[in-house]
Amino acid sequence: MDTPGTDFTCADPGYVERVRGSFERQTVMGTFGIALVDVAPGRVVLEMPHRADLTQQHGFLHAGVVSTALDSACGYAAFSLMPADAAVLTIEFKVNLVAPARGPVFRFEGTVIKPGRTITVVEGRAIERGDKGERLVATMTATVMTVLGRVGIHH
Amino acid sequence: MDTPGTDFTCADPGYVERVRGSFERQTVMGTFGIALVDVAPGRVVLEMPHRADLTQQHGFLHAGVVSTALDSACGYAAFSLMPADAAVLTIEFKVNLVAPARGPVFRFEGTVIKPGRTITVVEGRAIERGDKGERLVATMTATVMTVLGRVGIHH
Amino acid sequence: MDTPGTDFTCADPGYVERVRGSFERQTVMGTFGIALVDVAPGRVVLEMPHRADLTQQHGFLHAGVVSTALDSACGYAAFSLMPADAAVLTIEFKVNLVAPARGPVFRFEGTVIKPGRTITVVEGRAIERGDKGERLVATMTATVMTVLGRVGIHH
Amino acid sequence: MDTPGTDFTCADPGYVERVRGSFERQTVMGTFGIALVDVAPGRVVLEMPHRADLTQQHGFLHAGVVSTALDSACGYAAFSLMPADAAVLTIEFKVNLVAPARGPVFRFEGTVIKPGRTITVVEGRAIERGDKGERLVATMTATVMTVLGRVGIHH
Numbered sequence: 221m222d223t224p225g226t227d228f229t230c231a232d233p234g235y236v237e238r239v240r241g242s243f244e245r246q247t248v249m250g251t252f253g254i255a256l257v258d259v260a261p262g263r264v265v266l267e268m269p270h271r272a273d274l275t276q277q278h279g280f281l282h283a284g285v286v287s288t289a290l291d292s293a294c295g296y297a298a299f300s301l302m303p304a305d306a307a308v309l310t311i312e313f314k315v316n317l318v319a320p321a322r323g324p325v326f327r328f329e330g331t332v333i334k335p336g337r338t339i340t341v342v343e344g345r346a347i348e349r350g351d352k353g354e355r356l357v358a359t360m361t362a363t364v365m366t367v368l369g370r371v372g373i374h375h
Numbered sequence: 376m377d378t379p380g381t382d383f384t385c386a387d388p389g390y391v392e393r394v395r396g397s398f399e400r401q402t403v404m405g406t407f408g409i410a411l412v413d414v415a416p417g418r419v420v421l422e423m424p425h426r427a428d429l430t431q432q433h434g435f436l437h438a439g440v441v442s443t444a445l446d447s448a449c450g451y452a453a454f455s456l457m458p459a460d461a462a463v464l465t466i467e468f469k470v471n472l473v474a475p476a477r478g479p480v481f482r483f484e485g486t487v488i489k490p491g492r493t494i495t496v497v498e499g500r501a502i503e504r505g506d507k508g509e510r511l512v513a514t515m516t517a518t519v520m521t522v523l524g525r526v527g528i529h530h
Numbered sequence: 531m532d533t534p535g536t537d538f539t540c541a542d543p544g545y546v547e548r549v550r551g552s553f554e555r556q557t558v559m560g561t562f563g564i565a566l567v568d569v570a571p572g573r574v575v576l577e578m579p580h581r582a583d584l585t586q587q588h589g590f591l592h593a594g595v596v597s598t599a600l601d602s603a604c605g606y607a608a609f610s611l612m613p614a615d616a617a618v619l620t621i622e623f624k625v626n627l628v629a630p631a632r633g634p635v636f637r638f639e640g641t642v643i644k645p646g647r648t649i650t651v652v653e654g655r656a657i658e659r660g661d662k663g664e665r666l667v668a669t670m671t672a673t674v675m676t677v678l679g680r681v682g683i684h685h
Numbered sequence: 686m687d688t689p690g691t692d693f694t695c696a697d698p699g700y701v702e703r704v705r706g707s708f709e710r711q712t713v714m715g716t717f718g719i720a721l722v723d724v725a726p727g728r729v730v731l732e733m734p735h736r737a738d739l740t741q742q743h744g745f746l747h748a749g750v751v752s753t754a755l756d757s758a759c760g761y762a763a764f765s766l767m768p769a770d771a772a773v774l775t776i777e778f779k780v781n782l783v784a785p786a787r788g789p790v791f792r793f794e795g796t797v798i799k800p801g802r803t804i805t806v807v808e809g810r811a812i813e814r815g816d817k818g819e820r821l822v823a824t825m826t827a828t829v830m831t832v833l834g835r836v837g838i839h840h
Contacts, residue, residue: 246431246437251428251429273403273406275402283446283468284444285439291437291438311472311649312622313469313470314826317465318799334783343824361824363781469671473643489628489629489669493803511643514651556741558750583713583716584712586712587708587711592713593753594752594756597749597780598748601748602741620748621781625777627775
């Protein structure tokens with residue numbers, strides 16, 4: 221059966237550079253201090269430190285900020301498997317928030333569950349690393365589209 | 376039958392101030408330039424201008440930033456109906472991204488679909504206002520929890 | 531802005547017959563006693579009575595049975611707007627269960643929120659009609675794909 | 686960090702009988718021919734053969750029928766970790782349909798990702814077993830609630 225995040229083949233041998241290049245054009249990644257720490261076939265890992273200016277009313281990272289990092293991790297995990305001339309478009313995602321995002325450091329993992337010619341399904345995990353070790357903070361399931369030969373796509 | 380966004384009764388007559396106070400403690404709202412423009416029973420409206428520092432690789436507002444505003448609109452729509460001593464916790468949300476978030480201005484509407492003692496379901500709409508009028512950019516369904524008498528909640 | 535469920539134009543003037551024909555080939559609809567009661571551009575309504583053989587442990591209609599009807603209502607709402615030679619494929623859906631599905635009669639409404647060349651977003655509502663009037667039982671958001679010129683699609 | 690589906694402790698030593706008993710009261714399970722094949726702490730596995738009377742227009746198992754089995758697998762995975770006097774309530778779920786459900790045999794796995802006092806998050810996988818081996822058919826993320834001391838719950 222399909223084993224998540226393993227044995228995927230990248231159509232484009234230059235997938236690492238392609239993912240890094242697109243990631244660097246996502247201005248919000250720099251604004252939030254999110255770094256791309258790993259790219260593998262069908263899998264991308266991002267990291268960021270806690271940021272007081274990105275918090276909700278109790279001082280935890282806002283769920284939308286966690287979703288920003290998870291969406292990029294998932295989108296680029298799918299993008300790594302796409303042809304060199306494809307654009308990536310997130311159609312939808314669902315996030316479960318399972319613990320307060322305290323930090324001080326967060327890791328965001330995107331792993332392709334099911335690649336497809338048009339539609340790829342990706343799973344995301346947000347994990348915080350603190351005094352007591354690692355803890356799951358949020359999960360994402362994202363549906364990502366491969367867009368070919370269109371000029372004006374949006375993602 | 377239940378009609379969304381109408382005829383809800385707020386348990387707390389001070390709900391407007393309560394929502395405004397909590398919104399102001401969400402530091403990320405100020406960081407993103409998101410304003411609270413309307414609070415009604417079971418309904419909250421936010422607005423923000425497009426921001427170049429919050430974009431993805433094609434210059435549109437990142438889906439996670441759209442989700443940040445939608446999550447707060449939905450959470451506070453639910454919060455408006457809660458007792459004065461309750462805390463609000465987003466358990467999960469699902470976002471569909473239906474058009475590129477170009478702006479230049481965005482409105483985010485959160486409307487309670489089904490209030491409940493513990494669980495409230497809220498619908499969000501992100502709408503951009505541009506040269507050609509208004510256009511739907513994204514939808515959210517959020518599941519929000521009322522938390523009573525707990526010290527260490529996270530939202 | 532896009533107004534849900536209004537002013538949609540059907541590419542195929544024979545959309546009503548096309549929807550009815552496909553609905554009749556969904557064997558599970560007959561098995562569950564689900565009837566197609568209305569087809570309009572971007573909107574489909576189904577109905578079914580409560581059935582004791584389709585219940586969960588407390589005697590209510592199982593959430594998966596509610597989802598079956600909602601998925602078909604949403605899929606056919608999208609299908610009504612598609613070209614005559616298209617096939618319809620549900621990519622994903624999300625369901626919120628907001629009240630026990632007691633019945634004795636259920637109505638399932640699917641309404642297109644955002645039509646698209648490839649991806650259409652549809653909203654579903656399950657409503658029960660009982661002694662005390664109508665009540666919302668469940669909501670769905672479905673992402674539906676238009677499939678053209680492919681032989682072996684699955685929906 | 687939390688490792689899905691491992692090392693969970695059941696509050697109730699009689700969890701296997703409790704899950705089996707509730708499963709047997711879900712009339713729809715018998716109607717669909719779904720069997721409970723494994724119960725472990727935080728994990729439940731169901732199986733069913735393909736059924737021509739539960740299909741959509743192309744002869745595949747309807748997505749709602751797949752969801753019925755996934756919802757029960759996820760709900761009972763959560764229920765296995767609950768106190769003896771608790772009731773289980775699915776608040777919401779999201780399903781991605783990644784391949785046509787051909788069969789001839791299906792397995793449905795529910796695995797707790799994050800247990801909680803009130804809210805438990807569960808992941809579901811629907812896998813078909815055919816001539817060419819096993820294949821992922823659908824994924825679910827379900828949000829499940831522990832209900833204590835209430836008379837009229839609905840699941």
